[in-house]
C-alpha cells in the first residue's frame with residue numbers, strides 16, 4: 001500500500017519532517033528486520049520499545065534504524081511496523097539497544113520489501129541498498145546506548161571548526177567524535193574516549209554538547225536550498241514540445257511513465273534539466289540516474305552547473321565520509337536533486353516528483369550480483385509509489401521500453417548539425433582495418449581532425465593458439481581462451497581474473513610454435529598510431545582506465561585539437577565532443593555470434609551510439625562500420641538511423657520467439673564445482689517447478705566459469721510474472737530447506753540482461 005501518496009498540496013506542506021509513521025501512543029512493539037546476511041533470518045522479529053514511546057515518540061516509526069540484540073550478537077535493524085501487540089508475550093521480547101539518529105524514509109522501506117520479493121532476495125539484502133553510507137561501523141559504536149545520547153550543538157560544531165577556542169586535546173577529540181553523529185556515553189568509553197562525568201558537564205555548561213534522551217534524536221541540517229537555476233540554452237521547438245508533455249504529466253497525481261526518444265545530440269539533457277527545474281519549483285525532489293558516473297562526467301557537471309548546492313552526487317567511487325555527507329544533505333532536504341548510478345534509486349528523497357533514467361538502454365542498469373535488480377524496473381515502481389514521473393531517455397531505447405512506455409520524440413540535433421552518413425563495409429579479419437577505414441583515417445591525419453574508433457575487445461590478441469596441435473591456451477578455471485596483454489606480458493582471463501606469464505610452450509603438446517589470433521584494442525592502438533602519426537591516439541578501455549578512471553582519457557581527447565579516441569564500448573557512451581569527423585566501428589557484428597536474444601539490439605545500439613558522437617557542431621562527419629555480414633538486420637537499420645524500423649522488425653521477431661516484452665524472463669542458474677552436479681540439480685529444479693505448474697526451458701549448459709560448472713533454466717512468464725515468481729520462490733525455498741540440491745548453488749535472476 002502506498003502510504004506516501006497524497007495530493008501535491010499535502011506534499012508541499014509536509015516537508016518539515018521525514019514523514020515518520022507516527023507511533024500510536026499505545027504502540028510498544030516494533031517489528032524489525034535485523035540486517036544479517038544469512039538467509040536463515042529472512043523474517044522480521046518483534047522488539048519491545050516501551051522506553052522509546054512517550055515524550056517525542058513520533059521519531060520512531062517505519063524506517064527507523066535500531067541497534068538490536070540478536071542472539072548473542074548485535075545487529076542494525078530496520079523498523080517496518082509499529083504494533084500494539086506481538087504474538088509473543090512481552091516477557092519474551094527484548095528491547096533495542098539504541099535508536100540511531102538517521103532513518104530511512106518509510107517509502108524506501110516499502111520499496112525495498114517489494115524489491116526483495118520481485119528479485120528473490122532477502123529484505124536484509126534489499127535494505128542494505130538503502131542504508132546511510134558507512135552506517136554499520138558507526139552503529140557498532142552506538143550499540144551500547146541505553147539511556148542518553150550525547151550530541152554536538154551548533155556552538156560545539158563551530159568551536160570544533162575554529163582554531164582559537166579554548167579546548168583541550170581530549171575535549172577536541174571528543175567533540176570530533178560527535179561531529180560524526182550523536183553517541184551514547186558508553187559508546188564513547190568503548191571508543192577509548194572515556195570522559196569523566198565532570199569534563200562532560202563542563203562541555204555541557206559551555207553549550208558545546210547536549211544530552212538527548214533516546215527516542216528523540218532529530219535530524220539536523222534541515223533547510224531547503226533550491227540553488228541557482230541557470231537558464232542558458234533557448235529550447236528548440238522540439239524540446240519545448242517535449243517539455244509541454246512532461247510538464248502536463250508532472251501536474252498529474254499519478255503520471256504514467258514517459259520515454260524520451262531523442263536522436264543522439266537532440267539535447268535530451270536540456271529537457272531533463274528543465275523538467276527537474278519544474279519539479280523543484282513544485283517543492284519536489286528529483287533522482288537522476290546515469291549508467292556509470294565515471295562515463296557521464298558531462299551530465300553530472302550540467303546538473304551541478306544548473307542547480308548548484310541543490311545537487312547531491314551518490315556513487316561508490318566517493319570516499320565514505322563524502323558519500324555520507326551527500327546522503328545526509330538529501331535526507332535533510334538540503335539537497336533535492338540526487339545524481340548517481342543505479343544505487344541512487346535508494347537515495348533518501350522526500351516528495352519525489354521525478355525520476356530520470358538517462359541512456360535507459362544501458363546494461364549497467366542491471367545489477368549482476370544479489371540483489372540482482374534492474375534499476376529501470378525499480379525506478380518505475382519507485383515512481384509509481386511516490387506519484388512521481390518516470391522519464392527514461394535514450395537515442396536507442398530498448399524494445400521493451402517502446403512497448404511499455406508512451407513516447408516523446410526529438411528527431412533533430414539541437415545544434416543544427418545532421419546525423420552522419422553511415423557506410424557498412426565487409427571485413428573478414430576481425431580486428432584489422434579495411435581499406436576504406438585506412439583511407440578515412442589518412443584524411444583525418446591530413447586534415448588534423450578527430451576520430452573515434454570502437455573495437456569492443458580489449459587486450460592485444462583475444463587468443464593464443466598452438467601452431468602444431470591447434471589448441472588455444474585456456475583459463476584453468478573457465479572454459480574460455482586467455483587473452484594476450486602485451487604491455488604487461490600476461491595471458492589473462494577476462495572472466496575470473498586469472499593471469500599467467502607465457503612459457504612459450506603449448507601446455508598440451510609442448511610445441512614452441514604459438515600464434516596470436518585476432519586483435520584487441522591494445523594491438524589496434526599500434527596500427528592506428530602508425531596510420532595517423534603524428535596525431536595522438538587516446539586509448540580507453542578497462543585496462544587504461546583502471547587506475548585513473550575514464551574521465552582523464554575523455555578529457556584529454558576533448559582538449560586535444562586533433563587525434564583519435566580508441567576503445568571498447570566506453571567510447572560510445574553519451575559523450576558530447578565537438579568536431580569528431582570520423583567514427584569507425586571495427587568488428588561491429590562480433591556480438592551477433594552470441595546466443596542472446598538482445599544481440600541484434602545491442603549491435604544496433606552500439607553502432608547508433610557511436611555514430612551519435614560524430615559530426616556534432618560541424619558540417620562534416622562520416623561513419624564507417626566494418627562487419628563480416630553487412631546485411632545483418634541491426635546494421636541495415638543503424639546505417640539508415642532508423643530506430644523505428646529496427647524496433648518494429650525486432651518486435652515481430654520477439655513475438656514469434658517469445659521474448660520480452662511479450663514475456664518476462666526468469667533465469668535460474670545452477671552451479672557446481674563437480675561436473676554434472678549442476679545438471680542433475682537443474683533437472684531436479686525443473687521437475688519440481690513442473691509439479692508446481694511452471695514450465696522451465698532447459699537446462700542449457702553454460703561455459704564453466706571461475707571453477708564452476710553451470711547450467712541454466714529459463715522460465716518465460718506472461719506479464720505480470722508475479723504468479724510464476726511466487727511459485728518459483730516457494731519451490732526454491734522448499735528445495736533449500738530440504739537441502740535437496742546437494743553441493744549445487746542456485747541463483748534466481750529476474751529480468752536478466
Ligand SMILES: Nc1ncnc2c1ncn2[C@@H]1O[C@H](COP(=O)(O)OP(=O)(O)OP(=O)(O)O)[C@@H](O)[C@H]1O
Nearest residue numbers: 233234235236264265266267268269270414574576
Ligand atoms: N536548445 C539548445 N540550443 C542549442 N544547443 C543545445 C540545445 N539543447 C542542447 N544543446 C546542445 O546540444 C548538444 C547535445 O546535447 P545532449 O548531450 O544533451 O544530447 P543527447 O540528446 O543527450 O544526446 P546523446 O543521446 O547522444 O547523449 C550539447 O552540446 C548541448 O549543449
Ligand SMILES: [Zn+2]
Nearest residue numbers: 475478493496
Ligand atoms: Zn578464468
